[in-house]
Amino acid sequence: MSTHEKRRANLRKLLRRQKVDALLVTSFHNVTYLTGFTGDDSYLLVTGDDAVLVTDPRYTTQLEDECPRLRLLVREPGERILPTTAKLLEKKSVGVLGFEEDSLTAGSLRQLKEEAPAVRFEGQAGLVESLRAVKDREEVEAIRHAAYVAKRAFNVVRAAWTPDATEADLARELEYQARRFGGKCLSFPAIVAAGPRAALPHASPTDAVVGDYDFTLIDWGVFAPLYASDLTRMVFHxxxxxxxxxxxxxxxxxxxxxxxxxxxxxKCEDVDAAARNVITKAGYGKEFGHGLGHGVGLEIHEGPRMGRNMPNELVPGMVVTVEPGIYLPGWGGVRIEDDVLVTKTGHELLSDVPKSIESSVL
Structure with missing residues (x-):
């Protein structure tokens, strides 16, 4: 079995527990996870003994390269995806169809029900995502590589730092360097916040000149090419x-x-508490206003969530961010973030950008 066939086999186990005949996968990230196909505008139907990708002629050659063993239903130009999918459901004699209720729109669901009146539809949330939360070896290495590319991009930006650069200049340079070192793109728009603006956890880069302030917070990550990294460091001028x-x-x-x-x-909430207790004991509990972190993978924000009231337990293969922060309006903020793998015996740091205060001074 290939990696993707194993993933589909694991999904079939979940479908049997849910007592549905098949799952219509409409999230493009989930399609990629289950097949290796990196395009879009395609649905995957996973039944108890088969998997068929409903796609169109634009992707025929790409699909031959990325997933040559996958069964395809290529719709003709002008043929819409929902009627084509409905015909496939009839051909496969699907009685009870699970659908991704976090992905399929209400309008598309209504149309699909009209096209396939004999099918009973049951919403399913988080089935594929629950599999994606636990990374296999290939995925872990992909995230490790994404963290490495992010490190190289950051090192160049830091080495070329000039006090007359703006937040926006640095954000653009991070994007350029990420691509230069083999990344597809940044995994989200970089947060570059100088001085008091560092008190904004999700600050958008502006034309503020970083040299006018004592410090700058940089939160960035890279898709390299499919899997994401996510880091935050402080730079002191x-x-x-x-x-x-x-x-x-x-x-x-x-x-x-x-x-x-x-x-x-x-438990995820206990890891959050380990950080939150330190900050609260120091008198800054109210200034740490977000969760500790989140999973990373094909998307920059995946399961599990690391925060209060999150009783789910960590298992080997999960990759999570750890990003506590203190934010003081009018003064600034500090956040430090790394990507961490849960191993069989503990954990492993996948990102290794220096973070002592001494190493953060230009």
């Missing part, structure tokens, strides 16, 4: 003030405590 040294040391202590807590069987 002058020696950090005593206040910055204090805040930075608290955030770093919190991050290291959370990373140390990562191992199989530990």
């Amino acid at each position: 002058v020696e950090p003030s005593k206040k910055m040294q204090k805040v930075y040391s608290i955030v770093l202590e919190a991050q290291l405590a959370a990373i140390d807590a990562i191992r199989p069987g530990v």
Whole structure:
């Protein structure tokens, strides 16, 4: 069995538990996960003994290269995907069809029901995503590579840093360097926030000149090419003030405590608590207003979520971000983020950009 055939076999086990005859996969990320096909505008029907990709002639050659053993239903030009899918459901004698309720729109579902009146539709949420949360060896290495490309891009930007650069300049340069080192693109629009703007967890880069401030927060990642990385580092243009040294040391202590807590069987909320307790004890609990992290993979935000009221347990193969922060309006903020693999015996850091306060000074 190929990797993708194994994934579909694992999905079939879930379908049997859900008591559905088949699953119509309409999320393009999930189609990629189950087949290796990197295009879009295609649906995958997974039955108990088969898998058929409903696609169109634009992708015929690409599909031959990416997944040559996959059965295809190529619709003719002008033929819409939903009627074609309905005919396939009839041909496969599907009685109960699971559909991805987080992906298929209400309008498409209504039309599909009209085209296939004999089929009973049952919404399914998170089936493929539950499989995607646990990465296999190939996926782990892909994320490790994405973190490496992100590191190389950041190192060039940092080495070429000039005080007259703007936040937007640095964001564009990160994108360029990521592509130069083999990345497909950044895995999200880079967050580059200087001085007080670092208090905005999701700040968009502006024309603010970074040299006008003492520090800059950079949150970036790379798709290289399919799997994502996600990191955050601080860059100091002058020696950090005593206040910055204090805040930075608290955030770093919190991050290291959370990373140390990562191992199989530990609840996501307990890893969050390991970081949150450090920050709260230091008097900044209200200034840490988001969850500790999230899974990464084919998408920049995947399961599991790392935060309060998240009782799900970590298992080997999960890759999560650990990104505590303290944000002080009018002054700035500090966030430190890495990508961490859950191993059989504990954890492994997949990103290795230096993060001591000394290494963060230009």
